[in-house]
Each structure stands twice: as C-alpha cells, then as structure tokens.
Amino acid sequence: MLDSIWKSIEFQQDTETPSWEEFHENSKTGHFDKALTNEQVLAEMANLYESFPYENYKSIPLPDTFAPIDNSLLESVLNRKTPAEMAPSTITLEQWRTILHFGYGETRDNKDNEYISRPFRTVPSGGALYPLELYFFSNGFIEGLEPGLYHYSPAQNAVQLIRPGDHRKVIGESLVSFQSHIADQLSAIIFITGVFNRSIFKYRNKGYRFVMIEAGHVAQNINLAATGMNLGVINIGGYHDRMMDQFLEIDGLNHSTIYLNGICAGNS
C-alpha cells in the first residue's frame, strides 16, 4: 500500500514539468522580445511610487551621519556568519541608519539625468527601477525608536511608524515553527518586500527574477554593514509568506515579502 502511494507520487513528478522549470523557461529574454522605448518607460514610471509615502504616519528623521564601521570590508566578508546563539542588544540610531542606508539608501539624485527618473541607491537595480521596499520591526532595542513596525523612506532618510507595539508574537507565529523563538532573540527584523510591477512592466517575467536578485543585493549590504559594526545578522527565508504579508498589510500578489534579515548582538 505504502509502496503504491510512493509510486504514484514518483509518477507525477516524472510526468509533470515542475513550475519552477516552466517559470525559468518563460522568463528567458528572447531575441524577438519587443522592448519599451525610454519614453514609454518614463511614462510608466511616472505612475509608480519610487517608495511608498506612508504620509499619514508619524515620521522619524534618521541621523545624517554614519556610525563608525570598525571592521574592514575584508574582515566583514570573512567574519559574516549566522550566529549560533542570538540575543537582542542595543543599537544606536546612527548604527540603524547605517544599516538601512547600506541596504537601500540613495547615493545620487539624478536630477540632471533625462534618461533616469529615479535617484540611484547603494545597490544596483535593473533599469534603475528599484522595485523593493524595506520595513522593519523594532524590538525596543534601537535607541529612539519605540517598539513597532516601521517603513524606511530612502528619499527622506526617515522612517514611518506604521503600527506601534510589541509584534513578536505574530512575527514568531509567521516564522516556520522550528524557529518561532527567533522573534524574541533579535533587536530588529528587516522585511525586504518586492513591488513586482515596478520591474515587471518593463522586463515582463524576467523582471520577477530581477526583484529577487535585487533583494539579495540589499540583504548582502545589510549583512556587511551589521558585521562591520560587530552586530549579528541572520537571514531568514523560512516564514509563512501569507501570514508575513498580512502582518505587513501588503496584498501578497502585487507586493509581497521576499526575505528577512534579523539583527542581534554580535560575537555570539
């Protein structure tokens, strides 16, 4: 009996093309794909947010200065690791600004650039379209930021308090069960989300791949900033997508959680 169930599962796997394979094939750039003109791209971008405004929420300015980064780039690359033991520790607002700015901060405004309508950031982006948003939960360990869910505004160098409160329970429940406890062990958790249409309107299915790739760029910068300042960092893909999207109050289809970076005490 058991044997035949396994056989039927095996049979299905043999005959059905896995959806990842179909997606990969369908997202390849073809020689005959029609590209949008730069005018069409700029017209489309005029209808898209550079970053969600969260206008009616309390906005807290971040420092203009960066925190000292004690470790060299070489040391940070060589020493980055997932901490074996995690505990929250105090993070200064300057350190937090440094982590967010490394992740997705603006570097050049492009005001005189007629071809590019967005400021450039610390990370590259296909077509300079910047499809990502950063949210984070402060667990009360970031100086000057009460516990709560926040959104990062790169253009304003500020964060908006979306929902004050201790959200560790719902975040823990949204992580896969073997790691629910992590929610209690972190000073803060960054949620990298993707607003797919910002990239897909131009690159179609390949744009979806770009959104994922770009989240990796952001995450690695966050990893290096945190490690450089002797903080711990854990990267998390093991979460229940629908629950996490619900927590962030994003629709999960046009805008969905891609990746989490938890920040904790270093040297553990």
Ligand SMILES: Cc1cc2nc3c(=O)[nH]c(=O)nc-3n(C[C@H](O)[C@H](O)[C@H](O)COP(=O)(O)O)c2cc1C
């Ligand atoms: C896409 C991705 C998802 C991950 N998800 C988790 C996770 O959910 N929980 C966890 O403890 N570690 C997670 N990790 C961390 C890996 O387990 C870890 O990087 C790997 O074991 C190598 O160890 P190192 O980070 O110390 O070099 C993830 C890493 C990546 C790149």
